[in-house]
Amino acid sequence: MRGLAVSEAPALPVDTYSFAAMGTVGTLQFPGADARGEQIAKIVRGLEAKWSRFLPDSEISVLNRHPGAFMAVSPETWDLLVGARYWQRATGGLFDVAYVGAGGGETIRPNPELNLGESAGGAVEESSGFYFRRENIDAAVSRGHGLILHSGMACVGAGRQLDLGGIGKGVAADLALQSCLDFCKAARGENESGGTSAAAGAGVVAGEASKAGASGCDSRFDSESRIMVNLGSSSLAFRADENEPWRIGIRSPWVGTPSPVGYLELCNGSVSLSGTAQELEPGLDWVTHLVNPLTGQPAQSNVALAVVVAKDGITAEAVSTAVLLLGAQAGLDLCVAHHVAAAVFTCDRQVLGTPDMVKFLRLGKPGLSASR
Secondary structure (H helix, E strand, C coil), X not given: CCCXXXXXXXXXXXXXXXXXXXXXXXXXXXXXXHXXXXXXXXXXXXXXXXXXXXXXXXXXXXXXXXXXXXXXCCHHHHHHHHHHHHHHHHCCCCCCCEEECCCXXXXXXXXXXXXXXXXXXXXXXXXXXXXXXXXXXXXXXXXXXXXXXXXXXXXXXXXXEECCHHHHHHHHHHHHHHHHHHHHHHHCCCCCCCCCCCCHHHCCCHHHHHHXXXXXXXXXXXXXXXXXXXXXXXXXXXXXXXCCCEEEEECCCECCCCCCXXXXXXXXXEEEEEECCCCECCCCCEEEEEEECCCCEEEEECEEEEEEEXXXXXXXXXXXXXXXXXXXXXXXXXXXXXXXXXXXXXXXXXXXXXXXXXXXXXXXXXXXXXXX
């Protein structure tokens, strides 16, 4: 898919490292990235090895090959699936990483041999959090429930397949950003605990970060190192001083309108851009690349591009997907309800946004209004 963000040279000098991972090209920008970028790239590739449905030995592929069976998953995968389950509920099912595969989840019926009494025929109940009660787990599996989580184990319901897609990139960008921060702190000598860094789950410990920092340290490290992680120009994570934000251009989704159509100015957080891969003719809704999980059909939308700014990648990715499926007004209502900043570029060439988005969005063409 064509990148939706337009790269722009940073105001202050940083090093850049590009790498291939997760079916796209990733870019790291921070002081010393040329010396330490490959170590960060290995973290992203390690997550891809756990989450890609195209790699036969990934945790997701193993789960997909054994529907109805529980499997212990890594802490990174558990956290990602818990987040996905939360947003599946928060969006009323519009965001769902467990799509209907061969066999059709809706057609699965309870297995009469389970002998679970009335629980098999009634609604599947949940305890606190997102985990099914033990007596209802088998019922949930037999009824084709998409994603079932229980005590560090995950299960894919019959007739379903997991596809983490963009949400995996969003979380990977966040973890890569944290790893960059760990390296920067080590280079400044701030990591004195000797403990494990936030990147340890992906195979990088504080001692290794300190060693790498010492070998590639330069004077550009300061208390608020400028860092950007960009996975495919659609999933981005940022860190910068509030007086020197990153400025990212937004590619035009419309025929005849030059890019960029606007800019995001960001210091901290995550961004997801979700939209069409082709420029649209004026006034035409488009059939998205997304399947509406509630209907099983390709979704038609009046949103050409959704831009979501959130505190973390899992929120940004889940909400941008839901906005694209809901359409402009209902999508922005969802964002307001969950205190997420967002803007939509509609098929009839309007720009609408939540009140909070005015802090981040700078429109590049006169005549466009960011208002709801």
